[in-house]
Amino acid sequence: xxxxxxxxxxxxxxxxxxxxxxxxxxxxxxxxxxxxxxxxxxxxxxxxxxxxxxxxxxxxxxxxxxxxxxxxxxxxxxxxxxxxxxxxxxxxxxxxxxxxxxxxxxxxxxxxxxxxxxxxxxxxxxxxxxxxxxxxxxxxxxxxxxxxxxxxxxxxxxxxxxxxxxxxxxxxxxxxxxxxxxxxxxxxxxxxxxxxxxxxxxxxxxxxxxxxxxxxxxxxxxxxxxxxxxxxxxxxxxxxxxxxxxxxxxxxxxxxxxxxxxxxxxxxxxxxxxxxxxxxxxxxxxxxxxxxxxxxxxxxxxxxxxxxxxxxxxxxxxxxxxxxxxxxxxxxxxxxxxxx
DNA sequence: AACTGACTCAACCGCGGCTGG
DNA sequence: CCCAGCCGCGGTTGAGTCAGT
Numbered sequence: 001x002x003x004x005x006x007x008x009x010x011x012x013x014x015x016x017x018x019x020x021x022x023x024x025x026x027x028x029x030x031x032x033x034x035x036x037x038x039x040x041x042x043x044x045x046x047x048x049x050x051x052x053x054x055x056x057x058x059x060x061x062x063x064x065x066x067x068x069x070x071x072x073x074x075x076x077x078x079x080x081x082x083x084x085x086x087x088x089x090x091x092x093x094x095x096x097x098x099x100x101x102x103x104x105x106x107x108x109x110x111x112x113x114x115x116x117x118x119x120x121x122x123x124x125x126x127x128x129x130x131x132x133x134x135x136x137x138x139x140x141x142x143x144x145x146x147x148x149x150x151x152x153x154x155x156x157x158x159x160x161x162x163x164x165x166x167x168x169x170x171x172x173x174x175x176x177x178x179x180x181x182x183x184x185x186x187x188x189x190x191x192x193x194x195x196x197x198x199x200x201x202x203x204x205x206x207x208x209x210x211x212x213x214x215x216x217x218x219x220x221x222x223x224x225x226x227x228x229x230x231x232x233x234x235x236x237x238x239x240x241x242x243x244x245x246x247x248x249x250x251x252x253x254x255x256x257x258x259x260x261x262x263x264x265x266x267x268x269x270x271x272x273x274x275x276x277x278x279x280x281x282x283x284x285x286x287x288x289x290x291x292x293x294x295x296x297x298x299x300x301x302x303x304x305x306x307x308x309x310x311x312x313x314x315x316x317x318x319x320x321x322x323x324x325x326x327x328x329x330x331x332x333x334x335x336x337x338x339x340x
Numbered sequence: 341a342a343c344t345g346a347c348t349c350a351a352c353c354g355c356g357g358c359t360g361g
Numbered sequence: 362c363c364c365a366g367c368c369g370c371g372g373t374t375g376a377g378t379c380a381g382t
Contacts, residue, residue, distance in 0.1 A: 023350075023376085043367075061368075062351065097370060112371075113349055121347095 020054045024063055028053055032060055033068050066109045073105025077114055085111055086119060 020028075035051035041064075044057030053060060077085070081103055088099045096108035096115075103111065 021352075045367075057367080058353095058369095059351075065369095066350070094371065108370075109350075116372095117348060 019056050029068060032063060036064055036068070066107045071105055072107065082119065085115065089115060
């Protein structure tokens with residue numbers, strides 16, 4: 001049931017105007033940008049039409065989300081962001097949009113590309129160099145999520161059927177700080193782990209290698225990220241996991257509480273100016289973003305993920321409450337309860 | 341300088357989910 | 362319940378760029 005609008009390459013609904021494809025011109029960017037700033041987000045097909053763009057709504061949406069959005073952070077990923085991505089991927093799998101929701105100013109596409117090009121490669125090389133003897137098999141692969149890995153990788157399955165999704169089993173203990181992320185392939189219908197234990201260990205090593213700065217307790221900041229306005233003085237991305245006791249990701253330290261230091265600071269005025277002068281050369285825009293707080297709050301009292309509030313930018317079209325509703329976290333946690 | 345392979349990243353494609361009629 | 366329209370997501374592609382020879 002393909003719909004006309006989604007067939008971007010096709011013809012417009014009510015005209016014979018051939019929809020444009022391919023790279024966006026600066027003029028098109030201008031049109032879309034000014035339209036979005038003036039009118040906000042509505043129906044994307046209307047946006048495309050009303051902005052005078054010979055593009056399908058989908059294309060406009062993609063362009064806006066991945067490139068024109070004023071709160072986009074440009075430039076290379078910081079080590080902290082990188083670590084966060086690795087961890088979140090271990091936790092969420094290839095749910096790039098959810099990962100992106102926790103990285104203010106980053107898009108799912110950007111993260112996906114970064115993962116596929118950089119991190120995956122690094123994990124691969126690390127796993128090949130470390131290769132623990134007991135767990136290494138000819139079929140060992142990294143967190144490669146490409147479609148063919150299901151055919152190539154046959155890891156020993158866990159007993160528990162996780163029902164898809166990714167799971168981080170925290171064996172974090174007081175003092176020794178063992179964190180054991182175990183990746184469960186989300187794309188596999190068989191719910192078999194796509195990351196062998198060896199790769200998990202590699203991942204783990206990577207995480208352990210980097211001591212992330214830890215911020216103070218008091219992370220029960222549900223909804224702060226979204227509801228609070230942008231505060232330049234605290235311009236930072238922040239992921240907090242509430243709960244004094246055991247938490248999903250470990251009690252404290254590596255990813256229990258991650259402080260992503262201010263990557264850049266920028267005033268509202270500068271941001272506004274940047275919005276106006278949004279350049280078309282991505283490589284020249286290693287600039288700043290309207291970063292606010294992202295909070296992940298996990299209620300550990302009942303081992304249930306309650307709510308995740310993610311504020312990605314301060315724009316009404318982006319504010320949304322994100323929940324881990326897609327998997328049954330309670331069940332997931334029960335399954336993994338021996339590890340807690 | 342020319343060639344080539346690797347890499348990056350913007351954009352497209354196709355699918356599933358949601359919603360309203 | 363069914364269907365159409367739309368949105369959003371993840372996977373993939375391909376053009377441009379870079380680095381090595």
